[in-house]
Amino acid sequence: MRLLDVLRPEHVVSPLGSDTLRGAVLALVQRLVESGAIARPELLERLSSDERVRDVVHVGDKVLLPHSRTEAVDQLVVAIGLSPKPLQLEPGVEGGAEQVVVLVFAPPEASSHYLQIVAALASTLRNDDLVDRMLAVSSAAEILALPEIRALTVQPRLAVRDVMTPRVYRVYPETPVREVLDLMGRHQLKAVPVIGEKREVLGVVTDRDVLRHLLPAINRAGAGESAATPDDRALYHVPVREIMSRSVMCISEDQSLSEVVSTMIGKDVERMPVVHEGRLTGFLARADILRKLFTT
Numbered sequence: 001m002r003l004l005d006v007l008r009p010e011h012v013v014s015p016l017g018s019d020t021l022r023g024a025v026l027a028l029v030q031r032l033v034e035s036g037a038i039a040r041p042e043l044l045e046r047l048s049s050d051e052r053v054r055d056v057v058h059v060g061d062k063v064l065l066p067h068s069r070t071e072a073v074d075q076l077v078v079a080i081g082l083s084p085k086p087l088q089l090e091p092g093v094e095g096g097a098e099q100v101v102v103l104v105f106a107p108p109e110a111s112s113h114y115l116q117i118v119a120a121l122a123s124t125l126r127n128d129d130l131v132d133r134m135l136a137v138s139s140a141a142e143i144l145a146l147p148e149i150r151a152l153t154v155q156p157r158l159a160v161r162d163v164m165t166p167r168v169y170r171v172y173p174e175t176p177v178r179e180v181l182d183l184m185g186r187h188q189l190k191a192v193p194v195i196g197e198k199r200e201v202l203g204v205v206t207d208r209d210v211l212r213h214l215l216p217a218i219n220r221a222g223a224g225e226s227a228a229t230p231d232d233r234a235l236y237h238v239p240v241r242e243i244m245s246r247s248v249m250c251i252s253e254d255q256s257l258s259e260v261v262s263t264m265i266g267k268d269v270e271r272m273p274v275v276h277e278g279r280l281t282g283f284l285a286r287a288d289i290l291r292k293l294f295t296t
Contacts, residue, residue, distance in 0.1 A: 001113065001116075001117070001153065001154045002152065002153050002154075003078065003117070003120070003121070003149060003152035003153070004144065004149070004150065004152075006075075006076045006077060006078050006117065007078040007079075007080065007144070008035065008037075009140040009141060009144060010031070010035050010140070011028075011031060011032060011035065011037065011077070011078065011079040011080065012079070012080045012081075012082075012140035012143055012144065013027060013028060013031055013079065013080070013081040013082070014080075014081070014082040014137075014138060014139070014140070014143070015082060015083060015084050016081040016082060016083040016087075016101070018083075018087075019083070019085065019087060019088055020087055020088045020089075021056070021064060021066075021087050021088065021089050021090075021098070021101065024081050024083065024087055024101045025066055025101065025103060027081060028079040028080075028081050028101065028103045029041075029044060029079075029103070031079060032077060032079055032103075032105070037073065037077045038072050038073055038077070038105070039072065039073060039074050040071065040072045040073075041072060042072075043070060043071055043072035044070065044072045055067055055068055057118065057122055057166065058098075058166070058167065059121075059122045059125045059126055060125065060126050060128055060131065061096060061097045061098070061128075062097050062098055062099050062100055062128070062131050062135075063098065063100045063101075063102065063125045063131060064087070064089075064098050064100070064101050064102070065101075065102045065104065065118060065121060065122060065125075066101065066102075066103050066104075067103070067104040067105075067106075067114070067118050068104075068105055068106075069105075069106050069107065069108050069110070069111065069114055070105055070106075070107070070108070071107065071108060072105065073105045073106065073107055074107060075106075075107065075110075076104070076105070076106045076107075076110055076113055076114060076117060077104075077105050077106075078102065078103065078104050078117065078121075079102075079103045080100070080101070080102050080103075080143065081100070081101040081102075081103070082099060082100055082101075082134060082135055082143075083099045083100075083101070084099070085099065086098055086099055087099065087101070099135055100125070100131055100134060100135065102121055102125070104117060104118055104121070111292070111293045112158060112293075113154065115158055115162040115163060115292060115293070116154040116158065116162065117154055118162065119158075119159065119161060119162040120152055120153065120154050121152070122161075124148055124149075124152050127148060130146065130148045130149075133146060134146065134149075157256060157257075157258075158256070158257040158258070159253065159254055159255065159256060159257060160251055160252065160253050160254070160255045160256075160257055160260055160274055160284055161253040161254070161274070161282075162257065163257055163284065163288055163289055163292050163293070164253070164274045164281075164282040164283060164284040164288065165282055165283050165284070165285070165288055166281060166282040167282070168192075168193060168280070168282055168283040169183055169187060169189060169192055170192060170193045170194070170195050170280060171183065171192050171193075171194055171195075171205070171240055172194065172195065172196075172240075173194055173196070173202060173239060173240060173241035173244075174239045174240075174241065175194075175239065175240045176236060176237050176238065176239060176240070177210065177213060177214075177235065177236050177237070177238050177239075177240060177243065178236035178237065180192060180205055180210060180240050181210055181236070184207060184210070189207075190206060190207050190270075190271070191204050191205065191206040191207070191270075191271055191283075192204070192205050193273045193280055193283065194240055194241065194244045195280050198278070198279065199279040199280050200275075200278055200279065200280070201248055201250055201273045201275060201280050202241075202244070202246070203241070203244035203245055203246045203248055204244060204245050204248050204271075204273065205240050205243060205244040205245070206245065209243045209244060209245060210243065212243070213235060213238065213243045214235055216231065216232070216235070217231075217232040217235055220232065248272075248273060249263075249267070249269065249272055250272065250273045250274070250275045251263075251272050251273070251274055251275070251284065252274070252275060252276070253274055253275075253276050253281060253282070257289070260272070260284065261289060264286060270285060270286055271283055271284065271285035271286070272284050272285075
């Protein structure tokens with residue numbers, strides 16, 4: 001399948017009439033509704049009520065790729081919007097350099113094609129020169145005529161990068177346990193990679209590691225001792241390198257998803273760091289796979 005099979009000229013909006021990501025997404029949805037590409041627009045009402053856009057892939061510095069599986073569409077659809085100036089990502093939060101929004105909708109049963117087109121778009125739009133040329137032209141015909149856009153095709157298999165969570169939270173070996181605990185609580189994390197100066201993975205600290213480390217303080221609290229002892233307070237200042245799990249199996253962005261899932265099942269691994277050229281680029285968890293492939 002080629003990108004041009006699912007991206008029609010009327011689904012390219014340039015310039016976007018909004019200076020926010022949410023406004024840009026709503027403008028693209030409106031264009032899809034007007035063209036008849038969205039069969040049941042009432043099912044997208046959540047987009048109008050939510051203050052922030054969910055499930056967005058950041059590609060390079062200038063591209064945002066919001067995507068969703070929804071019963072509002074009967075087939076895979078893609079829309080592209082280009083803004084003359086950077087977009088505000090969330091209310092009250094200044095944006096960076098993002099000016100291109102690529103919106104992907106797919107029906108619930110099209111999980112493989114949906115993730116494959118998102119992956120293909122992300123891979124192609126990492127080319128900064130291509131993005132600059134897209135922003136330099138003014139018509140849909142010119143954008144769709146760009147060689148990279150015309151040549152974009154979907155790969156036949158799902159890879160780890162198609163499903164992983166990019167831009168994960170991470171800590172360093174000297175990070176105190178207190179900071180790790182705060183990070184886990186604030187973002188509802190079950191595990192955090194520990195990385196070195198070159199973003200190489202040195203280990204992983206899990207909620208189980210933290211719980212085991214804090215067990216003496218938990219036992220005292222469970223026994224009704226309300227005041228923390230000096231030993232309890234010292235536990236929070238221990239560097240994470242002292243409690244992290246050092247035996248960590250990393251996987252590559254390019255590995256076959258089916259191969260990695262078999263490994264996760266066979267070795268009973270819940271989550272794995274993802275690396276590219278030795279550097280941490282994301283995290284793959286069993287929950288990610290189930291959510292992105294089988295839920296809407």
